[in-house]
Amino acid sequence: MRKIRNDILGLTFLGLIGYLFQGSLCGEAKITDGDTIIIGSQRIRLYGIDAVEKNQKCKTKQGRGW
Structure with a gap:
């Protein structure tokens, strides 16, 4: 029971911060x-999000650029 109380107090503290x-x-x-x-x-x-970056060169599995 003490562990649950400490967990709840810890989460409340983090939320308050x-x-x-x-x-x-x-x-x-x-x-x-x-x-x-x-x-x-x-x-x-x-x-x-994994998006292409500006000036990034992309290649297909075969190694061709696109």
């Missing part, structure tokens, strides 16, 4: 490539 240090981004969003946007001075990489 996140809430206290949250921020907001306002402004025009600019897309720089397939997985990156810029809002104001913040550069944001989208997690879990």
